[in-house]
Amino acid sequence: MLGAVQLGLFAACIVLFVPMGMAGWHLSRNKVLFFSGALFITLAVGVHLTPYFPSVSDFITSVKSSSVVVVDDDDVVVVEDRDSCVSLLHEIAWEVMPSKVFDPFLNNNSLNYEKFWSWSKSSDTDSCEFQRLKKNDVMDLLNGSWVMVAGDSQARIFTLSLLSLVLDSERVESVRSLLFKRHSDYHIVVDEMGLKLDFIWAPYPSNLTDLVLEFKHKHLYPDVLVMGSGLWHMLHITNASDYGVLLRLLRNSVTSMLPVPPKFGNDGPVVGSVSSVRSPHLFWLGIPTLINSMLNTKEKREKMSDVVQGEYTREVRKSGILREFGGPFRLLDIGSLSLNCGIKCTDDGMHYDADVYEAELHVMFNALLIESHQKL
Numbered sequence: 001m002l003g004a005v006q007l008g009l010f011a012a013c014i015v016l017f018v019p020m021g022m023a024g025w026h027l028s029r030n031k032v033l034f035f036s037g038a039l040f041i042t043l044a045v046g047v048h049l050t051p052y053f054p055s056v057s058d059f060i061t062s063v064k065s066s067s068v069v070v071v072d073d074d075d076v077v078v079v080e081d082r083d084s085c086v087s088l089l090h091e092i093a094w095e096v097m098p099s100k101v102f103d104p105f106l107n108n109n110s111l112n113y114e115k116f117w118s119w120s121k122s123s124d125t126d127s128c129e130f131q132r133l134k135k136n137d138v139m140d141l142l143n144g145s146w147v148m149v150a151g152d153s154q155a156r157i158f159t160l161s162l163l164s165l166v167l168d169s170e171r172v173e174s175v176r177s178l179l180f181k182r183h184s185d186y187h188i189v190v191d192e193m194g195l196k197l198d199f200i201w202a203p204y205p206s207n208l209t210d211l212v213l214e215f216k217h218k219h220l221y222p223d224v225l226v227m228g229s230g231l232w233h234m235l236h237i238t239n240a241s242d243y244g245v246l247l248r249l250l251r252n253s254v255t256s257m258l259p260v261p262p263k264f265g266n267d268g269p270v271v272g273s274v275s276s277v278r279s280p281h282l283f284w285l286g287i288p289t290l291i292n293s294m295l296n297t298k299e300k301r302e303k304m305s306d307v308v309q310g311e312y313t314r315e316v317r318k319s320g321i322l323r324e325f326g327g328p329f330r331l332l333d334i335g336s337l338s339l340n341c342g343i344k345c346t347d348d349g350m351h352y353d354a355d356v357y358e359a360e361l362h363v364m365f366n367a368l369l370i371e372s373h374q375k376l
Ligand SMILES: *[C@@H]1O[C@H](CO)[C@@H](O)[C@H](O)[C@H]1NC(C)=O
Pocket: 107, 108, 109, 110, 111, 347
């Protein structure tokens, strides 16, 4: 911050040297005096009026306090800049560099490169004050909540990444072996923080719809629900329009499950009887960027072509399951994160390094912080 003294000196220099510089060229003495006087008056008025205008830093603080506040009790805070911050959550930049133990003969990207991510620096992202949550923050945020992740192998990796953030490494290893038993569900309660976490193996969109119908039947929903499905359908059915049909069914069942269906095209908070309605936070785990030449079977390389991938991505948009298109789910855009991390962040062109899922988790946490008008 510039002190008043420096500012004063700076102003004095301008008053003195600017007209002198002009005089050095071709101004008469009277004109120099005139400019000098005019400059002096302008600067003096400016200096005295400045305190009456809100400064830039005040403005940012107010944006912050109105947008990233978790409100206890039954208060509802109207948050104007929420949406613009949420839309910036995926502005993430990667730094990928050869690791210290780089071995050119080792055909293993994961081992050969170190990756670092951070939110891109810009005035917009800075004012949103996104944060990489520490273990304790994650524990506070998820304390006492029921989180469910349902989907395919990606959802499984996402679940493991989440647990890696709250459990010690020994426990993570034991979870890993259970979680990666093929094609099975996994349930855990982390007592220290009262977190109930379920992973549900649901490779097809229809499996997700079944799950939602079950919630509806039992009148019981998780606080945070992460769903995602696409790769299996792409490989085994390979029919984008059929995928779109299934997504619409899913959308309809989710919308009818919600206590208060989100208004069409309205991304804002459900204002009104918020305290009496506890709506789950819904996230859609997007399809990762597939790197065709790296896919590990001929069948995958043929069926999961770039064209097919493009069609599937379009169907997700068209189906209207995403918030940006009036739907219930907020997108966790693994597609863009994996694309930006790039070819050095995957071994099989489909599943990405833990860093990518970790970054996506922090995106979700920040979205939750922004969304949390009520206690999680
Ligand atoms: C690369 O290394 C990781 C970690 O050791 C291992 O899990 C993975 O299977 C390896 N991939 C290949 C293609 O060798």
